[in-house]
Amino acid sequence: MPFQQLSESGAIEAQLPSYMQRIEFDKLQLSSPCDDKYVEGTILVKYPPHEFGSGEKVFKMVLGEATTQQSVSNQASINTFIFGKLVNDCEHALKQGDRVVFTKFQVSTSPSACKDGRHAFQLELSEETGATVFVYAKSVKESSAASNVNSPIIQRPKIGMQDYTYVPLNQIKDGVTVNVYGVVKFFKPPYRSKGTDFCSTVTIVDPSNGRLNCVIFSGNADLLPKIYKVGDVVRFHRIKIQEFNQELQAINAAGFSALTFDGTPGAPLKPRTSSKSYKFTATDQSTVEELRRWANVNLSIHKPIIKLSEVKPAEYFDLTCQLIAKAVVDRSAVLLKVWDGTKCLHPLWQIPVDTNALEGDPASIHRLCKLTVDVLVYDNHISAANSLKVGTYLTIHNVHTKLATLSADKPSRSLDTVPEMEFHLHGGTSYGRGITVLPEDCSNVQQLKQSLESALVADQDSIGDLTLLDIFNTSRRPSAPERASATHVERCHQESATVLTAHQHIRTTSLQEVLDQTPPQKNRIRAKLVNYEPKVLHQSVKLYCPKCRSLKEIPSDDHISSFLQDVYSPDSMTVDPDTQSHDTLWYQTTTWEAEDQRRRQITVRFVKTDKVQRTPEHSTILVEGVSLNELCRLSKRFGRVIPTTSRTKYLTLNDLSIPFLIQDRKWHYGCKHCSDPQPVNALQPLSLTGSWESSVIAEVLGIQLLRYVFVMRFVLDDGSGSLDALLWDEAERFFGISAADVVIDNALQEKLTRIMDTLCPPRASKDDCPWLECCIKSYYVSDGSEQKTYYQIFDTVVAGAEDL
Template identity: 80%
Template sequence: MPLQQLRESDGPTEAQFPSHLQRIEFDKLQLGSAYVDKYVEGTILVKYPPHELGTGEKVLKIVLEESTAQQSMSNQGTINTFIFGKLVEDCELALNQGDTVVLTKFQVTKSPSASKDGRHTFQLELSEETGATVFVYDKSAKEPTAACSVTEPMIRRPKVGIQDYVYVPLNKIKDGVTVNVYGVVKFFKPPYRSKGTDFCSTVTIVDPSNGKLNCVLFSGNADLLPKIYKVGDVVRFHRIKIQEFNQELQAISAVGFSALIFDGTLGAPMKPRTSSKSYQFTATDQQTVEGLRRWANANLSIHKSSIKLSEVKPAEYFDLTCQLIAKAAVDRSAVLLKVWDGTKCPHPLWQIPVDMNALEGDPADIQRLCKLTVDVLVYDNHIKAANSLKVGSYLRIHNIHAKLATPSSEKQSGSLATEPELEFHLHGGTSYGRGITVLPETCSDLQQLKQFLESALSADQDSLGDLTLLAMLNTSRGPSAPSGDSAVHVERCHQESATVLTAHQHIRATSLQEVLGQTPPHKYRIRAKLVNYEPKALYQSVKLYCPKCRLLQEIPDDDQIDGLLQDVCSLDSTAVDPDPQPHDALWYETTMWEAEDQRRRQITVRLVKTDRVQRTPELSTILVEGVTLNELHRLSRRFGTIIPVTSRTECLTLNGLSIPFLIQDEKWHYGCKHCSDPQPVNALKTLSPAESWESSVIAKVLGIQLLRYVFVMKFTLDDGSGSLDAFLWDEAERFFDISAADIVINDALQKKLTRIMDTLCPPRTDPDGCPWLECCIKSYYVSEGSEEKICYQLFDTVFAGAEGI
């Protein structure tokens, strides 16, 4: 009951309340807190006559003074209190000056008159809609008579009917009044931190009167602001104040403001979203909401459903309803969110490079859904909200930007270039409603999303073809066929095909004739024979590739490297003292070796100091100067890390990037001439002896962009209906199960590659005798001058018999 009486005969105040309710002093009150388990107690110092708002609704103001035992010595001891709506009629006759009252389920807002009246900086607001109750502690009350049950408190409450609120059409509102309105959301911004301490939400609503109203709502607690999830929601606002701003009428939240939000979808449940614990909602209100839903769906074009990833187009801004699979901090300026909505984006996707250990999320889910998730980068003011998200939660991300990756020198790679990747960004600021909303279980859009996610995990869906075979067979949480069926399927692939698909097993096979007749970009599953491949000299298939500028280049041959090293030796011999003496530094020790040739050359070897007790050659790092190619080969078989240097300048420098700048574990590492900014070798002294001296660390300190070893091959495939050339390169290591860097120095791996190619395309054999290959290929355009050429590339395919080769 909203108004009740406490009796002195029942004991002190604390004894007459449930144990979960605790008293809070005036000076402990805070903005935005939900006081559902607290109460305040005070004496009515002043009672003002009821005042009628512009809507016809009444408000009663009283000033409470805290009891002497608890009263603060500052102005926090008295507080303005406002009672709204139906509760006013109950309290108008029952409350009097000098009464002690107890208030529960109140709201705390800023007091606009604190600087003038010298009272508390906050004020209390109560209404029956929020479930507030006012208890009057009347010490003069007599004991109940026999006609009144001792278990039922005396109530002084006039009998009144349900309050009939008046709602003003949006085209009738005027400046300076406080009104109640209904409307349909045409635009909104999710709650965001204002320039002050409050949170702010802006909403634009319309109604059948052709009126429009911009609302700016503030609260110290974001959860108390209207819970609007999408354009088209129906809202009911009570007690919003109209004022003029920039020559337009604008609404702001006034004292006693409350809101009900309804899903705007036709037929959706009539359960509102609200922070109020109780509210009045009549049959008339239900008719109003239903009428606004019908009107909006019939007359407005504002109902923009959440776009699916399968519908996204480049350069588009859209809202995405999705589930969060994983997240990671990329740097101080961005957070990565991995999300999915049960559909597959048709475009190549930008994969943000991030350490798997940095990802917060279930590794099994990340692997299982890797081909269905997209990476969204979140910036600036949205970072805090992104960091607070729980993995597995359901979200609506507002105003995502789908952006094609900026073209780079990848076009220089000729036929190896692929189509641009699609990036997803949530830019900073709140323009166009940018933000992130966590959807509750009651949201109708969430129920639709769950249906999409469940169907995506069904074994009969095409999207399952985008999940890796490994995840299907080994992830217990993911969908999988019975183990016996899986084994039969793999065995059949080994018998009938020399290759196995790692994805897209459920996609229909397409003939090459059909492939050649379709326009890129597209992905296909094919069944064909390898009738030819290039290069025939397999060692030529290994190239050097820069992941930054995407430039491919040949590996320098021995004659080229030897000539460059001899040129360096000649220059060094003319630039240095004819009788050189070793010079040590704090981070290395220097020694001179005599070369085994007729010229009696001096080789300078600088041994980098470490904190190891035992310094074995294979664990040592040396800087060498004045060596030939043969000497470099011999040293690489003895020492773990070698860096060729020169001392023609005042400090040690590299010999240039046409020769390897680093040899580690017999692997020769090269740097990109276009993307590197070589630093003096002395920069390595910043690495402590205990730090890792791996190739990537050394390259970073020396300003070198490492080149990767990659396979690049061209397969000619034929299925009888047509023939085409397809490149195998970025997934070639996975196809062969061989490292391109290892094959350069390992004779056994070179022989293994030869055996694999002889299996796929037997030499001196009629094409009819070649084995069948099940492959995935994708088509794309490559620019050649003013013309565009169609190219094809193998992906998600591996050689079936690598273990036995």
């Protein structure tokens, strides 16, 4: 309910959801999420409602922070705006002096703070954010005490929601605040304005032949419209029209919100927005689809993506690519190494930079060196470039290609040398210059991924027993000075931090001897762990398919949440009527509607067994229509949870991008390549046998079960040489920890951290690191053109790991 009343006799904490926490005015921040926060205060001033040009209402109040003081004169105060349907609920119910509580509000910069002396930020509440207004009212308490003594919250009837009104761009007028739809004709990625805010400039058009320049400001760049390319469709709520340079221009007014859609016809209608809750009706869907069709026919804006293989000197173009590595060149420039799966036909200038200064996987940098280009980023784009994460997908707008001019630092090797081509992102924001980070579900990224995959000789996820080390650096030999100095090193044979489980009779071999041997060999070594990867230890846990020997990343919560949101959206939940009654003999079905804006229907099917008494922790349920949070809550209550879908005649599993089974808090995944998923009906015989182990369930459903494994790279050094060794198939034995358990157990995660801090103490010099006794084996791996040598740790465990 958007408007509710609270009892003054009870504590506020007891009348709100348990996860809600109060936040004081001075703790408010632009970038902090407020979904689990509430503010409490007293209405100091209430202004009359105002109606926008679109017919939507807004009213303003000044909220004084609730304190233990009797007087409100010294309390902090903040401007608060209520929009849309909430105005109808609150306009007459709220009075000056009322104590109120607000939840799911948005925080924005107050443009009047310097004038009215109030808080630098303002609060904004609307149905789009799912905001709720709670009010203490004595009159309500007195009138309802007799009839509703035991209920702390008295809810008002819900007023029906009504569609927003949108103004065609050729009908906008100066001085009004409106809602509009449009197609992006031009935009600039978010950039720092002359003040403290970020700014985004957008020009939109629509079928009315109208055109509107919009300048959107925000203290948080993430709250600006998420526009990725020309042709995207945008919906702006509450933009204020004003005249600038004899043209009408739009700026964001209080309560501004934006939705952005991929403008490609047929693309999913998934809005991009920072808002957690918004209204998107069937009418909105038709509007977006109509704008897509109109733009595709009438506008020349959907231009093909320019590939590196098509680029020529003296061009400006937008480059959609993946970031492989980056490095700070100097104070005025940052280097980005990127690729798009095609090879530039022109000779390229490789920017000289120290290898140690490059942030990125050296193996990938080396493997893709013939497909990557160096882009120099200057001036106001440096901050954005520094914040980029290696591996992300980008569009670098308005890249300039030019032929290198010969100079002292770029000498010509011969008179016949063809000048090399350079890539530059110059300073400023002219022509939309900037960098946009693209999400993986963007249509441009989907095209890019196809290009990247086709460019690779083999699937990078497919890693056999002898090639797993290729995901990290290759082994390295010591330089000549290192070899010379190593002969004079005397090692102190203190107690080792690791012990061997076999081969104690084999003599210890120096790393230099190991490096000089011809594989395959097995050796016993004594060395120090001077470095390891990954440093973020939870990233060392992967999913491994023993059948196709592929290694996968564990899907993130964001990926699973997004997948569930898409697959269980109202548009995709087309249920076959036969499924509702299908095989009800072996399960019992319960359904209810979720309490959110999406009107999801949640279905839980309780599997019947031959046992009369069955506790929840030993029960199996089939769930459909759930969110990630709901899935987590159910998995903590029930022993086995299987996400399903009923969009076909038979009840089936979802795509194997998400777990097919959650059992005893462990999330089980299947291999997409090696599985042959069967209808969930195949589980019916298990309801009689009672054998519900994960391996049995996977076999019955035709799923190739993925195994949790550790994958780590150790850099070992004994003074005579240094090499990289992989720890993976015996890692659980090495640590004495299960990879599957460490994912769900914080205590085991802390134990893993203690073990690694013991083996490789942070901030310690090499002399202070402990010695490790290890067995390592060497082997060859061929990449098609040459053979490489790799090393792997085996028959070794951490000494006293059970005590750490």
